[in-house]
Amino acid sequence: MHIQPTRRSQSLVAIPAYNEAATIRSVVDRVRADLPECDLLVVNDGSRDRTADVLAGSGAVVANHLCNLGYGRAIQTAVLYATRGEYRQLITLDADGQHDPAQVRPLLAEFDRGDWDILIGSRYVARKRYDGVPMGRRLGMQLFSQLVGLTAGRRIYDTTSGLKIIGRRTFAALADWHFIDFHAEALVYLMRLGFRIGELPITIDERRHGRSMYSALSHIKYPLKTVLMLVLGVVQAGVTRRRAS
């Protein structure tokens, strides 16, 4: 059975959520209040807490993963949904309430003005420093930022930001290949394909509930995985470009 696109707006706000019962309802309410013209999708990534119950009756469209697939897959679900709904842009926000939906509006204005393919709400681009970030994370952020500069020719200062505006032109590329978390490896892949990716400064609130998706072990595994995917992303982008030409 083919289900017709149900788009009401040109923009889809997508919030990937895993065990975010404490915050997700307030995030949804803030998005609906601050961005009433946007459609809203929550990708409930197999949460084991009351996230699904909390979302009932919230007015958001909820895509429930039956099991936890990870952040990258949750974003991919949103990209697939946006592709089929023929949305012009996909706006991603974190479910922990760190992002103020009101900051999306200047991002959207710059997205249109700059003809960007992806615009990142960046915590660090304004000062180009990682002040106040714990040492381990700071080293990781610097490493990924430098690697993006080295492999894609332009530094991105906040490769792990969850607030992004993703333009329609990139949907096919994002759905066709695979990524870990849609961070540095995805940015390099897209930049090597010729897409325009930029950053605009934002401020964030500190996470008050729940846990970060990065465990202690992932501080070793994640950089290794990202560096490997980054190298393979460069290769894959080269192959894709050769095939296209």
Added chain:
Amino acid sequence: MTALGVIFGAAIGIVLLLWVANLIRHDRLYIGYGVIFVVGTLAATVVLLVPSLLDAVTRGSIALLPVASLTIVPLALFTFLMVYVFAQITILSNRVARLTQELAIRNAREADVEARAADER
């Protein structure tokens, strides 16, 4: 180890690395498994190519468990088999993930259509 042995070992390492990288690139081996094989193979190849490291590792391993150097062949075969098994697990897991995503999107769309129809009524 003889020079020929080192070249043979390094060649196995390079083939394994290229195979693993290609599997990851085609989404046929989960990056989390792949990174373990890559790091392990790189470490083994480096040990093989640096004589002082190879001597130290050989002395250490013989002290713990005396084994013939031919053990490296079944070990390499076992590693290739492991990569193959993990690739099959990844392919299966990707199919489950894709099904889960499609189901989620379909259910979300249906719920949205129903909600809008109810709104219009």
